[in-house]
Amino acid sequence: MKDTSKPADPSRRDFMSKAGATAGMAAVAPGVLLTSPAVARPADEKVTSDKRWGILIDTAKCASGCTACVSACETENGWGGESNTEKQSSDEQRAQWIRKVQLKEKATGHVTTLPLMCQHCETPPCADVCPTGASFRRADGIVLVDKHICIGCRYCMMACPYKARSFIHEDLKDQKPWAPRGKGTVESCTLCVHRVDEGGTPACVEACSSEGHYAMVFGDLYDDNSEISRQLEQHGGKQIRADLGLNTGVRYRGI
Amino acid sequence: MSQPSLLNRVLGILSVLLLLMPAASTADEEGHPLPFSDLVLTEPARHFSATQECVEPEDEMRRNHMNYILHQRDETVHDGIRTRQYALEECINCHASKGEDGEYIRVEDPRHFCASCHSYASVSIDCFQCHADVPVRPSSLQQSRSGHPHHLARENFAGDLAGKTALGLLATEGKPQ
Numbered sequence: 396m397k398d399t400s401k402p403a404d405p406s407r408r409d410f411m412s413k414a415g416a417t418a419g420m421a422a423v424a425p426g427v428l429l430t431s432p433a434v435a436r437p438a439d440e441k442v443t444s445d446k447r448w449g450i451l452i453d454t455a456k457c458a459s460g461c462t463a464c465v466s467a468c469e470t471e472n473g474w475g476g477e478s479n480t481e482k483q484s485s486d487e488q489r490a491q492w493i494r495k496v497q498l499k500e501k502a503t504g505h506v507t508t509l510p511l512m513c514q515h516c517e518t519p520p521c522a523d524v525c526p527t528g529a530s531f532r533r534a535d536g537i538v539l540v541d542k543h544i545c546i547g548c549r550y551c552m553m554a555c556p557y558k559a560r561s562f563i564h565e566d567l568k569d570q571k572p573w574a575p576r577g578k579g580t581v582e583s584c585t586l587c588v589h590r591v592d593e594g595g596t597p598a599c600v601e602a603c604s605s606e607g608h609y610a611m612v613f614g615d616l617y618d619d620n621s622e623i624s625r626q627l628e629q630h631g632g633k634q635i636r637a638d639l640g641l642n643t644g645v646r647y648r649g650i
Numbered sequence: 651m652s653q654p655s656l657l658n659r660v661l662g663i664l665s666v667l668l669l670l671m672p673a674a675s676t677a678d679e680e681g682h683p684l685p686f687s688d689l690v691l692t693e694p695a696r697h698f699s700a701t702q703e704c705v706e707p708e709d710e711m712r713r714n715h716m717n718y719i720l721h722q723r724d725e726t727v728h729d730g731i732r733t734r735q736y737a738l739e740e741c742i743n744c745h746a747s748k749g750e751d752g753e754y755i756r757v758e759d760p761r762h763f764c765a766s767c768h769s770y771a772s773v774s775i776d777c778f779q780c781h782a783d784v785p786v787r788p789s790s791l792q793q794s795r796s797g798h799p800h801h802l803a804r805e806n807f808a809g810d811l812a813g814k815t816a817l818g819l820l821a822t823e824g825k826p827q
Contacts, residue, residue, distance in 0.1 A: 436730075438731065438732045438733045439733045440731070442729060442730035533728065533729075533730065541728065543724075569782070570780060570782060572739045572781065572786050572787065592730050592732050
């Protein structure tokens with residue numbers, strides 16, 4: 396079984412075998428859509444583990460010097476850039492939800508650039524070490540910080556192998572209503588959960604496409620017909636620090 | 651059936667008037683002011699009436715608004731439930747009012763709707779260290795999801811606070827199908 400496919404649980408397998416006959420009948424009926432169009436989950440329904448959101452990043456298409464994904468994230472979520480209200484913090488301590496990383500292979504001199512953000516692990520080390528349960532993995536695979544119960548201890552920042560998290564050191568004003576952030580809490584990429592819940596795409600992915608690079612694909616890893624699953628099946632996708640066995644939701648090609 | 655006598659009519663009208671009078675007095679028997687009797691609460695920007703009331707009756711909201719917000723908060727963060735009815739953002743969209751200068755009153759100002767009572771009652775709640783204290787995006791974007799009448803309003807919003815990207819997305823997605 397692929398590591399991006401849905402973990403089999405006995406009750407579900409049981410259900411699937413029973414439901415098989417009905418599904419087969421629906422498939423042979425003429426004019427019936429076999430794949431339902433992408434519909435946003437109703438606002439009053441809980442997220443389920445029927446989906447697992449992920450991003451596939453093709454480093455060959457990621458342009459050196461382009462930071463469209465980073466600025467889109469800044470604008471969308473109100474950190475850094477023009478809206479940076481963290482005037483007192485030193486550069487290395489400021490919020491960084493997503494960063495561009497440059498890799499140079501010493502032997503050949505070949506340079507690769509890629510965006511690095513929260514990898515949305517299936518077994519997130521940040522959630523493992525969190526003493527209050529503020530760091531958690533949502534049913535659909537998005538790793539979040541519940542800032543209401545975060546006490547700002549920053550264990551998660553030390554546990555994260557990707558340096559994906561940052562801490563807010565000072566009072567902020569004019570945060571976005573869809574991305575609340577405040578002093579004394581840890582934050583990281585939310586996979587634009589407010590957009591995803593409305594059936595949308597993360598701001599970075601959207602920006603990459605509108606720049607014409609199309610280096611990022613967002614989608615449901617459990618859906619075999621989604622664009623991301625098709626590309627993963629065809630070309631594969633590597634995890635950064637795969638040796639840690641975290642089964643990340645963000646995958647890379649060409650590294 | 652005979653017409654009600656004039657006396658009966660007058661008594662009826664009087665009893666209705668008595669009911670309409672403010673029931674609570676402002677002081678107890680010994681003349682000490684009752685709690686909250688001298689509180690001047692900021693009027694909500696949008697006025698509620700019999701046909702257009704808050705998401706729950708006023709007395710319920712005055713006592714228990716925090717429970718609704720707290721419940722909604724956990725459901726939204728952990729389960730991704732994004733109904734608008736008890737969302738803090740919708741409280742702000744309705745209740746935030748503007749000062750004489752035409753700008754929305756910020757929460758540091760005791761005239762801010764939440765602050766007007768919280769500062770009086772010495773409630774130091776830190777919602778607005780993270781959350782927006784003034785309307786940022788119009789609630790009409792979400793009207794199809796809310797279904798509550800006054801979440802359909804198209805009020806002005808603090809446009810410079812709203813990222814163009816997010817608004818663009820919401821403007822296309824929030825339209826009723």
